[in-house]
Amino acid sequence: MKSGLKRSNAPIFWSLFGAGGMLSALFGPALVFITGIAVPFGFLLPADAMSYPKMLAFAQNLIGKGFILAVIALFLWFAAHRIYHSLHEFGIHAGLAAKLICYGSAFVATVISVVVLLGLGF
Amino acid sequence: MSKRRPYVRSMEGWWKKNPYFVEYMIHESTALFVAGYAFVLLVGLIRLGQGEAAWNGWLEAMQSPLSLIFHLVFLVAIAYHTYTWFKIMPITMPPIIVGGKRVGPGVITGSGLLAAVGVSLVMLVLVFWFGG
Amino acid sequence: MTENLKIIEIEVLRYNPESDQEPHLEVYSVPFSDDMSVLQGVQYIKDNFDGSLTFRWSCRMAICGSCGMMINGIPKLSCETFLRDYYPDRIRVEAMAHFPIEKDLVVDLSGFIEKLESIQPYIIPKEPRSLDQGEYIQSPKQFNDYIQFTSCINCTLCYAACPQFGLNPDFIGPGAIALLHRYNMDSRDGAAAERMELVASEEGVFNCSAVGYCSEVCPKHVDPANAVNINKTNAAKDYFLRFLSPKGGAK
Ligand code: SF4
Numbered sequence: 033m034k035s036g037l038k039r040s041n042a043p044i045f046w047s048l049f050g051a052g053g054m055l056s057a058l059f060g061p062a063l064v065f066i067t068g069i070a071v072p073f074g075f076l077l078p079a080d081a082m083s084y085p086k087m088l089a090f091a092q093n094l095i096g097k098g099f100i101l102a103v104i105a106l107f108l109w110f111a112a113h114r115i116y117h118s119l120h121e122f123g124i125h126a127g128l129a130a131k132l133i134c135y136g137s138a139f140v141a142t143v144i145s146v147v148v149l150l151g152l153g154f
Numbered sequence: 155m156s157k158r159r160p161y162v163r164s165m166e167g168w169w170k171k172n173p174y175f176v177e178y179m180i181h182e183s184t185a186l187f188v189a190g191y192a193f194v195l196l197v198g199l200i201r202l203g204q205g206e207a208a209w210n211g212w213l214e215a216m217q218s219p220l221s222l223i224f225h226l227v228f229l230v231a232i233a234y235h236t237y238t239w240f241k242i243m244p245i246t247m248p249p250i251i252v253g254g255k256r257v258g259p260g261v262i263t264g265s266g267l268l269a270a271v272g273v274s275l276v277m278l279v280l281v282f283w284f285g286g
Numbered sequence: 287m288t289e290n291l292k293i294i295e296i297e298v299l300r301y302n303p304e305s306d307q308e309p310h311l312e313v314y315s316v317p318f319s320d321d322m323s324v325l326q327g328v329q330y331i332k333d334n335f336d337g338s339l340t341f342r343w344s345c346r347m348a349i350c351g352s353c354g355m356m357i358n359g360i361p362k363l364s365c366e367t368f369l370r371d372y373y374p375d376r377i378r379v380e381a382m383a384h385f386p387i388e389k390d391l392v393v394d395l396s397g398f399i400e401k402l403e404s405i406q407p408y409i410i411p412k413e414p415r416s417l418d419q420g421e422y423i424q425s426p427k428q429f430n431d432y433i434q435f436t437s438c439i440n441c442t443l444c445y446a447a448c449p450q451f452g453l454n455p456d457f458i459g460p461g462a463i464a465l466l467h468r469y470n471m472d473s474r475d476g477a478a479a480e481r482m483e484l485v486a487s488e489e490g491v492f493n494c495s496a497v498g499y500c501s502e503v504c505p506k507h508v509d510p511a512n513a514v515n516i517n518k519t520n521a522a523k524d525y526f527l528r529f530l531s532p533k534g535g536a537k
């Protein structure tokens with residue numbers, strides 16, 4: 033066995049990546065269609081499905097909160113991981129800076145989401 | 155003295171050299187669109203937290219033609235992510251044995267895609283029923 | 287040279303460490319018959335045009351794993367790849383990608399050999415067993431758990447297919463991890479925890495980004511990408527559960 037091996041901390045990021053990848057694969061296309069196409073343009077789905085009272089109620093519901101947080105945070109952790117790796121693959125060895133920008137924005141977005149969701153009350 | 159002088163080739167542009175790698179880079183880059191969409195939602199959530207007027211402003215922005223174009227692009231890119239995510243699933247998962255036989259890659263990819271279609275239909279129906 | 291033989295152009299990446307600053311391509315016109323492999327084409331060049339052309343081969347039957355080359359940019363065993371499938375186009379033959387070129391088509395495999403040693407590619411019994419305890423009993427199911435990963439012939443085509451190895455030569459890589467997995471999965475072996483130190487290290491499985499091309503080019507259908515990715519799950523479990531397990535995970 034080789035000596036001087038350092039344990040990688042990748043499992044933390046890899047787990048978030050995997051969860052986000054799976055979530056976006058399962059929910060992503062339909063979510064984009066609903067929130068970005070069907071509802072705003074009243075196409076196939078009721079146009080007031082995202083009215084303020086409805087969305088507020090959804091974001092105040094515990095399951096709704098969990099869903100919103102999971103989607104925003106995990107999508108971003110997934111994307112951050114892939115984008116960071118792609119930078120490395122393109123030969124851009126921005127190192128720590130790239131790491132901070134990718135994972136840092138996912139982290140900040142997660143914190144903001146939690147704060148807003150808590151602020152909206154139950 | 156050793157006459158050895160091993161030559162290390164550059165990795166510059168490696169992903170252009172094989173169609174397999176080009177496809178890999180394309181499906182990896184779908185992450186940009188996943189991130190873009192998540193940021194749209196994040197802004198929406200922040201606006202929701204700021205009250206009704208702010209939320210309605212966000213909704214209005216979502217109704218602009220530019221937003222439609224963006225979301226059509228998101229839709230294509232993220233659907234491609236869905237397809238490729240389940241396409242590589244057979245190599246990323248431990249073998250599943252059913253009735254003494256290993257489940258084939260086609261079945262795994264197919265089940266994943268079927269699950270995505272199922273989840274999408276359920277979401278559409280839910281919004282249709284409770285959104286009206 | 288017989289008249290009715292077809293002629294194919296073979297472009298070979300040449301590198302002589304004693305005289306060349308960098309590799310360059312050279313083209314040879316090789317007469318061939320339909321039963322000739324790319325390896326035979328290269329041998330023809332050595333025998334008839336340039337005796338200094340250097341390459342590795344032994345069995346000529348896709349089992350020794352020594353004749354790997356990039357053929358039109360794709361890692362292949364040259365002894366089971368046929369010239370007729372490329373004719374009438376020109377065919378390009380290069381040393382396996384991602385490895386340092388020693389000379390012409392020969393690459394430096396010493397890094398791979400070190401990795402192979404580091405995974406402890408042998409059965410380390412769970413507990414010592416004396417002769418009078420008899421042989422190990424293994425069920426067909428237990429046998430099936432690892433048999434696929436025993437097919438590896440160490441040809442390293444999977445390394446030539448792996449951009450992550452190209453970008454980080456320290457990555458243990460698909461072939462060695464497939465073999466590591468072969469021993470971990472063997473019911474007679476008890477060293478999985480010991481090998482975890484390597485799997486979970488910075489040289490380990492998390493260098494892989496599931497490109498999957500290694501499994502595509504593997505001539506023995508070992509599916510090394512699967513072995514690597516199963517071990518990501520194992521390493522993640524070890525990472526999060528190491529504080530719970532009584533023995534503790536790898537350091
Ligand atoms: S896993 Fe396949 S491609 Fe890799 S060294 Fe073994 S036989 Fe060759």
Ligand code: FES
Pocket residue numbers: 343344345346347348349350351352353354363364365366
């Ligand atoms: S010469 Fe042995 S594998 Fe090709």
